[in-house]
Amino acid sequence: MIRNKHVLYVFGLIVGGLFIYAGVIKIADPLGFARDIQNYRILPPAACLFIALALPWFEALSGAFLIVGIFKRTSAWLVSFLLAGFIVLVIVTMARGLDVDCGCFGSLSRKADGWLILEDALMLFMALEVALSSPGRRTLS
Amino acid sequence: MILTKRFFAEAGLIAGLSVVLGLFSHVPLIRQFMRGGLSPGLISTETGPGIILITLAEAEDLFVGGQGVFVDARSRKDFLTGHIPAAKNFPFEEAKREAIGEVAAGIPRGKAVVIYCSGKDCPTGLALAVLLRDQGLDEVRVFTGGWAEWIAAGLPAERGNDQE
Numbered sequence: 001m002i003r004n005k006h007v008l009y010v011f012g013l014i015v016g017g018l019f020i021y022a023g024v025i026k027i028a029d030p031l032g033f034a035r036d037i038q039n040y041r042i043l044p045p046a047a048c049l050f051i052a053l054a055l056p057w058f059e060a061l062s063g064a065f066l067i068v069g070i071f072k073r074t075s076a077w078l079v080s081f082l083l084a085g086f087i088v089l090v091i092v093t094m095a096r097g098l099d100v101d102c103g104c105f106g107s108l109s110r111k112a113d114g115w116l117i118l119e120d121a122l123m124l125f126m127a128l129e130v131a132l133s134s135p136g137r138r139t140l141s
Numbered sequence: 142m143i144l145t146k147r148f149f150a151e152a153g154l155i156a157g158l159s160v161v162l163g164l165f166s167h168v169p170l171i172r173q174f175m176r177g178g179l180s181p182g183l184i185s186t187e188t189g190p191g192i193i194l195i196t197l198a199e200a201e202d203l204f205v206g207g208q209g210v211f212v213d214a215r216s217r218k219d220f221l222t223g224h225i226p227a228a229k230n231f232p233f234e235e236a237k238r239e240a241i242g243e244v245a246a247g248i249p250r251g252k253a254v255v256i257y258c259s260g261k262d263c264p265t266g267l268a269l270a271v272l273l274r275d276q277g278l279d280e281v282r283v284f285t286g287g288w289a290e291w292i293a294a295g296l297p298a299e300r301g302n303d304q305e
Contacts, residue, residue: 027163027166030167030170031170031179031183031184031185035182035183035184035264038183045179045181045182045183046174048183049170049171049174049183053160053163053164053166053167053170053171054156054159054163054164055159055163057158057159057160057162057163057166058155058156058159061155061158061159061162062155065155071151071154071155073148074147074148074151074152074155075151075155077148077152078152
């Protein structure tokens with residue numbers, strides 16, 4: 001486990017920054033994101049729309065809190081849970097043979113594929129390192 | 142370890158805040174959804190002027206009368222397996238990325254443009270129509286039943302390429 005607070009801070013900055021970015025561009029186009037969710041063919045339209053309205057804010061807020069250092073460990077855990085969820089979703093999607101845009105970064109999204117799992121896993125590693133850093137100790141924040 | 146009261150309190154706060162912000166930042170969209178202004182494919186059916194949604198019968202009339210230019214918004218793969226005869230294939234994904242102006246320029250003027258995609262829930266036909274309307278095409282028609290309804294009605298179809 002990484003203990004260097006500078007490294008952990010950079011990890012938080014990278015993951016937090018990506019989550020803010022991913023959140024903000026989806027807040028700007030909720031309907032596009034709702035259709036991306038619908039393409040996974042798991043949820044009905046109303047649920048897709050609800051998630052498309054709330055999830056981007058959840059991502060952006062968790063990312064922002066992670067960087068700013070408020071609720072830092074909680075945010076790191078939330079980001080980790082989300083990333084773990086995304087990884088499972090992509091694996092299930094690939095297993096079902098669906099060819100969909102991941103919807104991760106709005107119109108800049110690419111296919112939900114093995115590379116995406118790798119990227120998510122890398123971010124998950126960074127987020128978990130921050131989450132598991134010694135409790136209560138604020139790293140450079 | 143992580144599942145402490147504090148974690149749930151903070152996570153709940155972030156989640157609650159997200160829902161509130163999400164709902165309040167998109168009130169017009171929620172209203173539109175509530176009044177049925179979104180199709181099952183989550184496409185806005187309140188597309189504004191210049192786009193006309195047409196039925197199978199209307200699409201068939203335009204086809205039989207030779208007054209329509211049919212544009213297939215599905216992927217090239219789907220198009221090659223079968224499409225409305227003489228339809229042009231403009232996969233929405235490509236049209237979106239590449240210059241939509243070129244797509245618009247490739248459509249002959251003076252005929253009714255009829256766009257379709259796979260079926261009732263497909264979003265790409267209407268989305269392509271909006272892009273083309275914004276390029277200055279008048280009265281872009283969207284055949285909402287799409288390829289599924291066309292083929293189910295036993296109407297003519299052809300396979301292969303449109304690049305003759």
